[in-house]
Amino acid sequence: MWTLSPAELAIVLLSLKVAACCVLVLLLPAIGMAWLLARKQFWGHALVDALVHLPMVLPPVVLGYMLLVLLGRRGWIGSWLYEQFHIQLTFHWWGAVIASAVMAFPLMVRAIRQALMQVNPLLEQAAQTLGASPAKTFFTITLPLAYHGVLTGGILAFSRSLGEFGATITFAGNLEGETRTLPLAIYSLTQSPEGDAAALRLVILSVLVSVAALLVSQWLERRLLRSQR
Amino acid sequence: MLTVDIQIHQPYAVTSPLDLHARFELPAGRCLGIMGASGSGKTTLLHSIAGLLSPASGVIRSHADVWFDAKQHIQLPPWQRPVGLVFQDGRLFPHMTVEQNLRYGMPVSEGQISLQDVVRVLEIGALLKRKPGQLSGGEKQRVAIGRALLRQPAVLMMDEPLSGLDDHLKQQVLPYIKQVIASFALPTLYVSHVREEVAEIANEVWVLAQGQLRQPV
Numbered sequence: 312m313w314t315l316s317p318a319e320l321a322i323v324l325l326s327l328k329v330a331a332c333c334v335l336v337l338l339l340p341a342i343g344m345a346w347l348l349a350r351k352q353f354w355g356h357a358l359v360d361a362l363v364h365l366p367m368v369l370p371p372v373v374l375g376y377m378l379l380v381l382l383g384r385r386g387w388i389g390s391w392l393y394e395q396f397h398i399q400l401t402f403h404w405w406g407a408v409i410a411s412a413v414m415a416f417p418l419m420v421r422a423i424r425q426a427l428m429q430v431n432p433l434l435e436q437a438a439q440t441l442g443a444s445p446a447k448t449f450f451t452i453t454l455p456l457a458y459h460g461v462l463t464g465g466i467l468a469f470s471r472s473l474g475e476f477g478a479t480i481t482f483a484g485n486l487e488g489e490t491r492t493l494p495l496a497i498y499s500l501t502q503s504p505e506g507d508a509a510a511l512r513l514v515i516l517s518v519l520v521s522v523a524a525l526l527v528s529q530w531l532e533r534r535l536l537r538s539q540r
Numbered sequence: 541m542l543t544v545d546i547q548i549h550q551p552y553a554v555t556s557p558l559d560l561h562a563r564f565e566l567p568a569g570r571c572l573g574i575m576g577a578s579g580s581g582k583t584t585l586l587h588s589i590a591g592l593l594s595p596a597s598g599v600i601r602s603h604a605d606v607w608f609d610a611k612q613h614i615q616l617p618p619w620q621r622p623v624g625l626v627f628q629d630g631r632l633f634p635h636m637t638v639e640q641n642l643r644y645g646m647p648v649s650e651g652q653i654s655l656q657d658v659v660r661v662l663e664i665g666a667l668l669k670r671k672p673g674q675l676s677g678g679e680k681q682r683v684a685i686g687r688a689l690l691r692q693p694a695v696l697m698m699d700e701p702l703s704g705l706d707d708h709l710k711q712q713v714l715p716y717i718k719q720v721i722a723s724f725a726l727p728t729l730y731v732s733h734v735r736e737e738v739a740e741i742a743n744e745v746w747v748l749a750q751g752q753l754r755q756p757v
Contacts (some may be wrong), residue, residue, distance in 0.1 A: 437631040439618040440590050440646030441691050447619075451644075454637050 330472035345423035375481025406483030411475040414469035426460020546598030569725040573742025591618035624688030632672035651692035
């Protein structure tokens with residue numbers, strides 16, 4: 312009973328692929344935005360801050376719909392993408408990546424921003440007197456000292472992506488083998504009269520995957536702490 | 541030779557508005573001690589020379605290299621000024637080993653001051669693989685001095701390097717500072733509020749008070 316069927320394995324692998332890509336896609340923009348919000352004062356700071364946090368307060372379905380309007384096949388940007396490059400994001404697993412990335416963006420920015428704010432600016436000053444340009448200072452001093460924030464942000468984004476439902480189903484659709492991640496598969500099974508047992512198996516699987524992700528993250532964090540000591 | 545002739549105006553200084561005039565020339569091998577009460581602008585002066593702060597007017601030159609000239613609108617950023625600045629609190633990078641800290645500011649091309657010389661003079665060979673968190677206060681300051689030296693600075697500036705240490709540690713680190721000044725013959729600025737300390741280290745002692753850096757009469 313406790314072996315995975317090929318279909319279940321495919322669902323888990325798809326979920327992990329989408330979550331991993333979500334983290335990778337977010338890494339640079341989240342670090343950039345966190346740095347901007349933590350270190351720079353500019354006109355419209357509060358507005359940018361609010362926009363970044365919007366996905367945390369909006370219903371995911373609303374965000375999925377907004378993505379559809381923007382990036383859907385007939386969307387403002389989506390139609391251009393399709394005409395120029397034949398790229399279609401809806402009903403494609405990349406669509407699921409984008410939907411969960413938008414949802415996870417504020418979580419990642421917040422974690423990295425907190426960590427950046429804890430880096431002592433006097434150390435950056437010291438680096439500059441040692442000949443380091445602002446870019447070198449950022450990559451050799453600021454970012455390494457804020458690694459735990461990047462790690463925490465990555466874990467939060469990964470978990471958020473594993474659990475993402477509303478934005479994904481609205482924007483990317485619920486297409487078996489393409490965008491049907493664990494939550495979507497569980498939802499689909501609960502909609503059919505004989506699906507209860509299969510849904511339960513996926514629920515247990517979902518818990519196991521999440522616990523494994525947490526254990527890996529704890530292990531990473533311990534390793535990081537040891538290396539910084 | 542370091543030539544400094546600057547006016548500093550800091551309306552929002554921490555304690556009270558600061559207006560400061562400093563004018564001096566510092567040849568290689570000389571150590572100028574600067575005494576002054578806290579809030580007199582000692583750190584502000586050093587930071588202005590390092591480029592961390594911008595003076596209101598004047599000129600800062602190292603030999604023929606102009607670092608700052610208000611009239612000609614020249615102002616090199618700190619990372620383009622070869623200064624060795626030792627901070628009061630050391631400011632070692634906590635995620636790097638001592639050796640990585642020492643090498644951080646080393647220019648790519650071979651300089652006059654070698655890692656071996658610095659390690660020998662400051663006796664920090666046994667510490668190279670450690671992280672700053674594993675060092676005592678005195679060891680940290682010795683590494684900080686070494687790091688500043690390996691930047692191959694045109695001027696070495698020490699901002700109260702002993703003030704964070706207790707008397708026992710001060711007595712341990714003091715000989716190293718003297719040894720550094722004697723060995724590397726750099727133009728050196730040594731700032732402290734303790735008269736005996738400055739007198740012991742510097743060739744001459746100037747006083748910063750009421751916004752003027754003066755040679756005491």
